[in-house]
Amino acid sequence: MGNFFGLSGMNVAQIFVAAFLLRVVLMPFLFHPDIKTYSYQSSNLSRGVLNIYEYIPQHRAELSLKEEFVYFPLTYFAWGGYLVLLSPILGQGFNVWLSDASGGYINSVGTFKYIFLLKLPLLAVDLILGLLLVKMVDLSKRKLVAALWLFNPFTLIIIYGFSNVDIFPVVFSVLALMCVLRNKFILSALLLGIGAGFKAYPIILLPFVFFATQDWLKRILILVVGLGSVIAVSGYFLRSKYFVESTLASGLTTRVFSTGIDLGNGQIVSLPVLLIAIFLGFLVMSGRFRVKNIGEYFLVSLLLVLSSINYHIQWLLWVAPFAVLLMVKNTKYVWLVSLIFLVAFVIPLLYPDRALNFGLLSPISEWYLSLNTFNLFVAKFVNPNMLIGALHSILLGMVVVLALIFAREKGGET
Amino acid sequence: MRFIVVYLLIFVLLVAASSLFIDVLPHGRQGALSFDEGIWNERVLEQPLYPKSGKLHKIGMTIRNPYANKGNLEFFLQKNGEVLRQGVLSGWNIPDGGFVSLDFEPVDVDGGEIVLILSSPDTREPEPFRVYATSQEDSVFGKLKVGGEEKNAHISGVLYYGGRGLIGEMFGGVVQRFIADLGFSLFYLALIIGLVGWYFYLGKRK
Numbered sequence: 001m002g003n004f005f006g007l008s009g010m011n012v013a014q015i016f017v018a019a020f021l022l023r024v025v026l027m028p029f030l031f032h033p034d035i036k037t038y039s040y041q042s043s044n045l046s047r048g049v050l051n052i053y054e055y056i057p058q059h060r061a062e063l064s065l066k067e068e069f070v071y072f073p074l075t076y077f078a079w080g081g082y083l084v085l086l087s088p089i090l091g092q093g094f095n096v097w098l099s100d101a102s103g104g105y106i107n108s109v110g111t112f113k114y115i116f117l118l119k120l121p122l123l124a125v126d127l128i129l130g131l132l133l134v135k136m137v138d139l140s141k142r143k144l145v146a147a148l149w150l151f152n153p154f155t156l157i158i159i160y161g162f163s164n165v166d167i168f169p170v171v172f173s174v175l176a177l178m179c180v181l182r183n184k185f186i187l188s189a190l191l192l193g194i195g196a197g198f199k200a201y202p203i204i205l206l207p208f209v210f211f212a213t214q215d216w217l218k219r220i221l222i223l224v225v226g227l228g229s230v231i232a233v234s235g236y237f238l239r240s241k242y243f244v245e246s247t248l249a250s251g252l253t254t255r256v257f258s259t260g261i262d263l264g265n266g267q268i269v270s271l272p273v274l275l276i277a278i279f280l281g282f283l284v285m286s287g288r289f290r291v292k293n294i295g296e297y298f299l300v301s302l303l304l305v306l307s308s309i310n311y312h313i314q315w316l317l318w319v320a321p322f323a324v325l326l327m328v329k330n331t332k333y334v335w336l337v338s339l340i341f342l343v344a345f346v347i348p349l350l351y352p353d354r355a356l357n358f359g360l361l362s363p364i365s366e367w368y369l370s371l372n373t374f375n376l377f378v379a380k381f382v383n384p385n386m387l388i389g390a391l392h393s394i395l396l397g398m399v400v401v402l403a404l405i406f407a408r409e410k411g412g413e414t
Numbered sequence: 415m416r417f418i419v420v421y422l423l424i425f426v427l428l429v430a431a432s433s434l435f436i437d438v439l440p441h442g443r444q445g446a447l448s449f450d451e452g453i454w455n456e457r458v459l460e461q462p463l464y465p466k467s468g469k470l471h472k473i474g475m476t477i478r479n480p481y482a483n484k485g486n487l488e489f490f491l492q493k494n495g496e497v498l499r500q501g502v503l504s505g506w507n508i509p510d511g512g513f514v515s516l517d518f519e520p521v522d523v524d525g526g527e528i529v530l531i532l533s534s535p536d537t538r539e540p541e542p543f544r545v546y547a548t549s550q551e552d553s554v555f556g557k558l559k560v561g562g563e564e565k566n567a568h569i570s571g572v573l574y575y576g577g578r579g580l581i582g583e584m585f586g587g588v589v590q591r592f593i594a595d596l597g598f599s600l601f602y603l604a605l606i607i608g609l610v611g612w613y614f615y616l617g618k619r620k
Contacts, residue, residue: 014616018418021609025422028602104443109591113598151417358432364588367436370574 019150028112035163045080053243068246074197164314169195193229307396313348445548452542462556475571481541
């Protein structure tokens with residue numbers, strides 16, 4: 001597969017520099033409004049706002065962008081901290097651009113610079129992720145893992161097109177995997193907890209770390225440290241009804257618990273939780289849980305969540321590093337994992353949202369925003385929701401197959 | 415490095431190819447969504463328009479439908495009292511606060527006044543459609559009349575014209591805007607040259 005990327009003439013350092021170059025070229029020309037919205041919200045940190053969840057509803061009338069802040073506190077403090085450094089360098093023009101709700105900002109002179117500089121933290125974390133993945137494989141596979149992470153178009157579009165903050169919890173989940181593989185279970189739980197301080201999903205992986213050790217004291221510590229770190233980060237804000245409404249009661253949290261079998265009276269058997277419980281339960285009860293396969297378990301459990309709910313395209317980043325590691329570890333999974341990723345990538349592109357389609361090219365020309373969505377194009381031939389449903393079924397089917405493969409795998413130490 | 419060049423070529427080709435699908439272009443920009451005006455059976459909205467000459471394809475605006483009204487919203491384009499185009503939008507397809515396009519067979523406009531009329535005969539006052547308006551001046555929009563009463567405002571809308579063959583116009587601005595930020599464009603080019611140099615330096619070192 002290395003030849004496919006033309007790797008034979010390059011060393012690992014060259015792959016990273018080439019990837020850096022590719023990103024620098026593309027960064028200013030791809031744009032999704034989300035990065036501007038959460039940057040505008042996080043810029044309040046430089047004005048001394050510590051509780052953004054309370055601040056927005058209380059000052060909505062005077063704010064130009066009125067959306068709630070839907071991420072967890074560490075996102076606000078990390079991104080806001082970066083903006084504290086950036087804003088004085090860029091001056092008042094940047095603040096005006098951030099707060100411009102008219103749509104005209106995309107044509108303003110500084111747009112390329114602002115988009116480029118806003119994406120620098122994403123670039124840094126993206127390259128760090130590449131380095132972590134390189135560190136996790138044998139010398140002979142380093143070029144391949146670097147190329148698969150750095151040159152695959154899916155992660156490029158998700159990170160630099162959709163520009164969401166998911167890359168921060170992703171790096172913590174990969175660090176957590178590294179720690180588990182080195183028998184540092186408590187540290188792994190801590191890293192998952194910190195990751196969940198950005199976005200809640202890494203907590204899904206905590207049960208796998210829990211079962212990675214047989215030592216009950218360590219297991220208790222894993223729970224205490226993992227959940228404790230989440231509470232330490234978000235506990236202060238849990239008292240705020242606005243935090244609960246905008247963060248805990250929105251997005252992933254509600255989707256995970258509202259998709260499934262309706263028992264009536266508002267009670268739902270959560271499909272993602274059910275599937276993960278079956279997968280993990282089978283691994284543990286059948287004695288087939290293997291610590292060396294925990295990367296695969298992380299991948300499957302996150303895929304089970306995504307394939308059984310209505311997900312955002314940027315959530316695919318959660319599984320990307322684990323998918324890359326699996327493809328490098330065992331090339332027999334390349335086609336299945338690539339197909340899963342392709343189908344999972346196509347589904348959100350069929351949503352009726354211009355910013356998810358050609359609108360990403362709006363810095364080049366805002367007229368890309370006037371292009372019809374794929375949803376409208378598909379609607380000429382077939383009901384888009386029916387197509388999305390069919391693709392979702394195929395996706396879930398493929399993920400269940402992957403889960404069954406790993407659940408049946410025997411051999412090796414626990 | 416060949417791989418990177420191929421990658422970037424694919425990106426440029428994708429950008430160019432996707433632009434060929436753009437056959438309708440907005441003229442001007444939608445104004446602020448300052449306030450809204452309700453439409454129901456007895457309250458018709460009349461908006462004089464002074465469009466530039468060309469082939470008018472559609473008119474976009476932002477409409478609130480807070481009561482999920484499933485009734486019809488009718489529109490008429492009139493010139494000197496003669497109906498040029500008309501159409502109906504179902505309330506099912508009007509999300510609350512959504513950007514809605516009034517699509518019609520393209521009509522040749524010559525710069526004179528035409529009037530857009532929005533009405534909803536089957537809507538009662540408690541559950542109106544509400545069209546966003548603004549008092550910002552715009553040469554395309556005349557003074558809005560709501561229920562016969564003239565307002566010092568106009569709907570916050572945008573007109574779309576047939577746009578095939580305007581690729582040059584579409585991409586012309588990007589180079590200008592990029593170079594206009596001279597400091598950044600020099601830094602950006604220097605960074606790219608530096609990275610290319612670094613890449614070849616690493617290649618020689620091995």
